[in-house]
Amino acid sequence: MDRCASVLLAFPPRGDLTDNETYHKAASAHIHRLSKMLKEQSRELVAFSTELFNVLDPAVHSLSYLTILNALMFPSLPADIPQEFVLEKLVTFMMAFDGRQCRYAGLPLLETMEAVGSGRLLPPSVAVEALATAILKLDPSGTMLTSSHLLLASLAYNTDNIQPALPVIDKDIVFYPGMANHENAQYQCDPGLSSASYISRGTGLTKVLKSSMVLEYDLVCGMTYCARQEWDKARAAFERVVTFPTKDGGCSKIMVDGFKKWILVSLLSQGKHSTTPPYTTASTIKTLEVLGRNYVDLAAAFVTDDVQLFKLEADNQQQVWLEDGNAGLVKEVVASYQKWRVLSLQKIYTKISIAEIRLQTKSAETGAVLNKDEDVEALIQSMIIEGMLKGVIEKNDDGTKFLAFLSPTAHPSEQEFQRELKHTAAKLQELTPIFDATNLRLATSREFIKWAVKENKRDKSNDAQDPTLGFDAQIDDEDLMGGLPAN
Template identity: 50%
Template sequence: MDPALATFIQTHLVKLAELIKEPPLPLDQYGAQLLELIDPEVNSLSYMAVLHTLLLPNVTGPREVILEKLVKFLLGFDPRQIRYAGSHLLEILTLVCGGSILPPSVAVEAVSTAILKIDPAGAMFTSSHLQLARLAYSTNNIDPALKVIEKNIVFYPGMANWKKPSMLCDMTLSPSVYIHKETGFTNPVKAASVLEYDMLAGMMFCSKRDWTKAHAAFERVVSYPTRDGGCSKIMAEAYKKWVLVSLLFKGKLVPLPLYTGPAAAKNYQTLGKPYKDVGSLFDTTNAGELRTEVEKSNQIWQEDNNVGLIQEVLSAYQEWQIKNLQNIYSKVSIAEIRQQTKSAQTGSILSSDDDIEALIRNMIISNSLKGVIEKNDDGTVFLTFLPASTALSEAEFAQEMTKTAVQLKALDPIFKATNERLGTSREYIKHMIKEQKRAADKSELDPTMGFESHVDDEDLMGGVMSTT
């Protein structure tokens, strides 16, 4: 990276600040015309400087024209230049996420695009992530936000060992290096913000019936480490949803992650008892008991805003019974399926073979069941279960390998930053000193031990469990 480029950008920023402070012409009258002369993709800093002045604290000038320029900027700015004006971009994103300056559908799309232009890997959490999630969920504009929400968060603002890079314009930098409260791209983030974000993400995935991702999002909330080892209100709410989603995702009640805090796990057993009772019956053939258990706690589902998820669970009960039949059969008649499965919505078997066949066809169409419906010469209709996955063709395999290689390359700066952060942490250094001393002591006693040496659990957790 040429240092002259960084110097040029800094000089340009100084001149822009002077120009905006004392413009030769009033920007409220001529700002929109000035934007017509600037290309937001080429001169992003100049464009944003004028745009920021026209938008904040209030929109000045022709409103429709300025808002059109705003959208054009957010969709097309040069991310390299914008690294030098993070605070101005954050103020613009905050304004847009307010939901009053642009139509929500446009605002969500524009902010989502801007976030990923700054950090294509989507690995760094910022205050704009939570603002985006709130706007997307509250206005039901979920689809355009998913490209951000689906990204795996690796870094958070305020993490230790941050140091200012020599050149912000270095495009090989990890997002944790140039996206920081010191560079202005984010406000400080508290634990409550992270929990709310994952909670909203889980609810958005639920609205799309993406139970796999919803389960993972709620699980992040449920297992979040707390200072006193207990659980907050939002963690308890997430646990209830996590139980229901686990039934939809796995077909049964799953145990809490091993890394869940003991005190939190104990609270969940009490606070989530009605949900656990439903979960315990889901993996049985007692459809009537499940229906009764659900009806008994209708008031609880309403108070917890989980009526929709409960209905999804009742609907999925018979579907999971059908899917579990593939553990016994490779091929089974529709008539047998009707006799062996029941609906939790009615507590009994379906009234006709046509009803069960229609249910199975819908499952196949939605890809929740791998199978085909066939008819024998005697007219008997069968369901044949298919393998969960089929072998890829050579071309498909090559395409998957190329896609994986691109993903791994994108993760390289993240890996390097994580490795550096680990290598300079106090806990890791203490652990390495202990390991070197242990190795020296053991080599004196038995030089043949080599790989047989092990690390005590206490040492592995040193500095992790007791740092809060």
């Protein structure tokens, strides 16, 4: 045991490890010793695991702590050690390990995260929180999509443990494994690196993701937001599926599924069928609209005041909604129809009586006006509480109630403005390594180099022209996700 302990406690060594080169050499040497120990002394690590865990701090001796966990967990949990003991140490490690140190952990860390993400070892609520915490410890920016993200999103959605996963899935993804023109950093311990410089298949911290897996992640994220009725976030997630770069205008089944859900949540978040961004492939959208014709027709009827037409579209395609797994979303859309008709009145009125609203709007659930003014008032109050409507209900001296629409914009206070400035400055600071990594990747891309050479040969008479014009046109759609294996 003493021999094992001396190796396990050897890192981090005493002294200043702020220098990246010194840290890198020490960590690399330690990993080499731990790998050899795991192969040659695995039984000893298991036999003395209790004593060894007692002398190790997972936040300080993260690599060593992980080595003992690997000896205990793989290929299977030992029969002679209580499972509760191992799982307790597993959770402790996932919640406390040093992210900088574990950049060197490679495959052992990935296997541990996959074991947690499988949902077979820990209760789902514990597993989701532990895995989300581990992902952000390894990449605090959350900008790198990894194979662990897919496990987390699926486990959180399928077990309805969404809240602990939100700190991860709320992050904006910028980098993907296997991107072209992106090499691993010389010293992966450098705190200033972007996550794409140390999380890759080469470092063992993620598996390579196929394009279908990226689509699946965004689709699951969208459904996760739907479960929380966060329609704006759901729309953005499904839009990433719909606008995913494709070759020759093709589209996959996942894209078709995402397109159908995207239309429905667009109605819920915006009250209309969203227009696709200008970079969307026209031929792909045309194909999606043909395959999702029922949803396009439903959206067209939704924006009209003809409640019978909309109700007919919704009712006649019930089997389609069920087969697509969208019956619940369509039900939400039907319930929101009258709310959006109420909102449309603010284009005409600044103030309107509740009785008049009842006469001018109808419920798509019944196809008729609501029975009482009180029902309309309750509907409006729910819209105000949800943040969907900015307005107040006022009462005249004669007892008549009115809805007064409020201006959607309000001037922030000086304190609110200062907080917003600080928040913006912090976000810009976080974007610096992302910008540097993206700029480096662009500068070393084949397409950019070809464009730069061509620009150097341009006639001097064109010097006044915008030097960035024309570069975008030289990049094919399928190059946008360069390096991702095709489905």
